[in-house]
Amino acid sequence: MSDLLYSEEEEALRAxxxxxxxxxxxxxxxxxxxxxxTPHDLAAWKALAxxxxxxxxxxxxxxxxxxxxxxxxxxxxxxxxxxxxPVPYLTSAxxxxxxxxxxxxxxxxxxxxxxRRIGALAVALNIAPGGAYKVxxxxxxxxxxxxxxxxxVQAADVLLVPADDGGLYAxxxxxxxxxxxxxxxxxxxxxxxxxxxxxGRLLGDAETAVHRALRAGAGLLASEQLxxxxxxxxxxxxxxxxxxxxxxxxxxxxxxxxxLAQLWLEVVNLRAAARNAADALxxxxxxxxxxxxxxAYAASVAVHAAEEALQLHAGIGMTWEHPVHLYLKxxxxxxxxxxxxxxxxxxLAELVDLQAP
Amino acid sequence: xxxxxxxxxxxxxxxxxxxxxxxxxxxxLKARFDxxxxxxxxxxxxxxxxxxxxxxxxxxxxxxxxxxxxxDPRRNGIGLGMAAPTIxxxxxxxxxxxxxxxxxxxxxxxxxxxxxxxxxxxxxxxxTRAVRQDDGDxxxxxxxxxxxxxxxxxxxILIARTDPDVPKHAGITYFIxxxxxxxxxxxPLRQITGEAEFNEVFLTDVRIPDDRRLGEVGxxxxxxxxxxxxxxxxxxxxxxxxxxxxxGPVSRTWRERPELRTQDLHQRLLxxxxxxxxxxxxxxxxxxxxxAGQPGPEGAGMKLGFARLNQEISGLEVELRGExxxxxxxxxxxxxxxVDFTGRDAGYRYxxxxxxxxxxxxxxxxxxxxxxxxxxxxxxxxxDKDVAWKDLAR
Ligand SMILES: Cc1cc2nc3c(=O)[nH]c(=O)nc-3n(C[C@H](O)[C@H](O)[C@H](O)COP(=O)(O)OP(=O)(O)OC[C@H]3O[C@@H](n4cnc5c(N)ncnc54)[C@H](O)[C@@H]3O)c2cc1C
Numbered sequence: 212m213s214d215l216l217y218s219e220e221e222e223a224l225r226a227x228x229x230x231x232x233x234x235x236x237x238x239x240x241x242x243x244x245x246x247x248x249t250p251h252d253l254a255a256w257k258a259l260a261x262x263x264x265x266x267x268x269x270x271x272x273x274x275x276x277x278x279x280x281x282x283x284x285x286x287x288x289x290x291x292x293x294x295x296x297p298v299p300y301l302t303s304a305x306x307x308x309x310x311x312x313x314x315x316x317x318x319x320x321x322x323x324x325x326x327r328r329i330g331a332l333a334v335a336l337n338i339a340p341g342g343a344y345k346v347x348x349x350x351x352x353x354x355x356x357x358x359x360x361x362x363x364v365q366a367a368d369v370l371l372v373p374a375d376d377g378g379l380y381a382x383x384x385x386x387x388x389x390x391x392x393x394x395x396x397x398x399x400x401x402x403x404x405x406x407x408x409x410x411g412r413l414l415g416d417a418e419t420a421v422h423r424a425l426r427a428g429a430g431l432l433a434s435e436q437l438x439x440x441x442x443x444x445x446x447x448x449x450x451x452x453x454x455x456x457x458x459x460x461x462x463x464x465x466x467x468x469x470x471l472a473q474l475w476l477e478v479v480n481l482r483a484a485a486r487n488a489a490d491a492l493x494x495x496x497x498x499x500x501x502x503x504x505x506x507a508y509a510a511s512v513a514v515h516a517a518e519e520a521l522q523l524h525a526g527i528g529m530t531w532e533h534p535v536h537l538y539l540k541x542x543x544x545x546x547x548x549x550x551x552x553x554x555x556x557x558x559l560a561e562l563v564d565l566q567a568p
Numbered sequence: 569x570x571x572x573x574x575x576x577x578x579x580x581x582x583x584x585x586x587x588x589x590x591x592x593x594x595x596x597l598k599a600r601f602d603x604x605x606x607x608x609x610x611x612x613x614x615x616x617x618x619x620x621x622x623x624x625x626x627x628x629x630x631x632x633x634x635x636x637x638x639x640d641p642r643r644n645g646i647g648l649g650m651a652a653p654t655i656x657x658x659x660x661x662x663x664x665x666x667x668x669x670x671x672x673x674x675x676x677x678x679x680x681x682x683x684x685x686x687x688x689x690x691x692x693x694x695x696t697r698a699v700r701q702d703d704g705d706x707x708x709x710x711x712x713x714x715x716x717x718x719x720x721x722x723x724x725i726l727i728a729r730t731d732p733d734v735p736k737h738a739g740i741t742y743f744i745x746x747x748x749x750x751x752x753x754x755x756p757l758r759q760i761t762g763e764a765e766f767n768e769v770f771l772t773d774v775r776i777p778d779d780r781r782l783g784e785v786g787x788x789x790x791x792x793x794x795x796x797x798x799x800x801x802x803x804x805x806x807x808x809x810x811x812x813x814x815x816g817p818v819s820r821t822w823r824e825r826p827e828l829r830t831q832d833l834h835q836r837l838l839x840x841x842x843x844x845x846x847x848x849x850x851x852x853x854x855x856x857x858x859x860a861g862q863p864g865p866e867g868a869g870m871k872l873g874f875a876r877l878n879q880e881i882s883g884l885e886v887e888l889r890g891e892x893x894x895x896x897x898x899x900x901x902x903x904x905x906x907v908d909f910t911g912r913d914a915g916y917r918y919x920x921x922x923x924x925x926x927x928x929x930x931x932x933x934x935x936x937x938x939x940x941x942x943x944x945x946x947x948x949x950x951x952d953k954d955v956a957w958k959d960l961a962r
Contacts, residue, residue: 335891337893337894518879557832
């Protein structure tokens, strides 16, 4: 059976990341940043990647990383979810890194692991592991085409681009045209990438690399969703203990108490599912099922938690100044990212032999 | 008694005297009001003919067929849905004559200065003070919040505390506030959608003449009940054709975009389609029941149902759109004239509809109303009923 608890080291890691984010990523700062022309918090990224070496958790030590595992990366993502931090951790330190781990590209892997460079897999954010993704045209040694809804490209130095010859190519971000799109979730920017005769370096087989990358992305996204749900629940409970209407704290109304208790139960379930996915990614056992289960479950909890937070904060929850909207937008976008719950349920139906009628 | 045939005759007369094609829009609307065809259940001279409320549909259909302009009801939802019925019930003859016609034709837009930072669900706890002067005028000080459309409004319905020494429900008075008066400061309050549709309103030494008081001094809570009951019907009870609500856009997307379809989404969509159709029928049934009466707590049920549906359907639509669901149309900060549910994309609908279960009373509070006033269940114990407002903990 997989280990569903957190080790002491993992708790220490959590505490360190949480401290760092408290200094770097407070809610007013994140809100202000969403409207600036630097949507990513590169200072926080530098502190996480350079200062704490967290970009290399999934990379073996002999390849320049920390030689840790998905379990530790999951803890980092929980904290990033709690802070809706606008850093390219999931996209670079998990998804792009996993793609490179499936290829023969140790130099790039080391650069990503050190945090000196940021990578992005040039696949639309909504694609599920195993799902069809767009590729660019490989012609006369150069790449041509347009890819949309690619996450965190504005911060990326190198893009990993799948092409129609079946190869995955590394392309310098400065060699492509990046056009920002208007994202629903302002804390994880999206862009269109246009390649027009761009030279790339062949890294390996795209299908294997993309599948591995998206599977890890989907599996660890559950931990981000857990962190997000946990923050919204905790913060809502805190607020409702304080907010008085009818001469008493509104959290004392049983109608609200039961709902929050119910939500707590969902979050507890999500913690187990997310932990299981992280552990399965680390050990390689039962991974496909663990990831599909976590993703079939996580979105509804994260969205529900954020929606409840908004509803129970009521008027102030509807304002731009209050951070709850950041969480709602992230939760809703996460429910599409790396495949919807429905897509993961369909995948699960195959894996556990419960085919549709 | 004015019946359908009589209304049709009068409508034909109006159209003959003021052909829509050659009549100025506002002139036409004024003529319609004066002919008693604005809201037929209102009294004569105030836009109506004392006819059954249900016959409005007859007039509306005739006018629509003739291409007549409407009064753009979405622009003045608070005026039409809430201020008007309250003025009709509690206003003096002069007040009715002064306010109802420009309100109905849309020359004057209204907003609602009820909620305060510390008084939301517990509206009766409000602290904005109105103090009577020697000359009989009132001077008002306080802060209101989440005031929809205050930036476009000519008038506001306002409730304020006129007696802090009595329990909270007893010390409130209802006023009509001139939004152009000195001392009324409207500041945009941006919301989750990116727009500033509502506002903060600061009231500093605003002078309100006594002839803008609605109802008796200290009776404001009762007057406000009329507003709130009508608000729930106004929000929940629009008359809609099949697929006329939030289910329309998503159904169209489904028909036009086969590539987005999955089995999972199909089942969810059909369930929501049925729920929408049933909610529509329930609203229609409520309307038939109301005919000429004043709305009661049943309106809460309609509002509850539509809030849930709007949120579930728009949430499904964002997911259905997949890659497009990850995008938004426009975050620009602006101060819109109305809530444009159909002119914007699914993401906007999703975010804006979150307000449907908060504005005009939260769903939690409305469920309490249904439980207590419709089902007659006992109320929660109350500790604030017999305490003077000024002695309540804040
Ligand atoms: C889009 C929008 C437009 C608005 N427009 C206007 C306007 O034009 N004019 C105006 O005056 N106001 C307006 N409002 C304000 C609105 O009426 C209030 O936000 C609402 O009444 C709730 O008050 P609150 O925000 O203070 O929440 P609170 O009263 O603080 O409630 C917090 C939470 O506790 C719950 N709660 C409170 N009491 C109970 C109880 N007894 N039992 C169970 N649960 C309870 C609530 O349901 C809510 O979930 C608007 C609000 C929104 C979101």
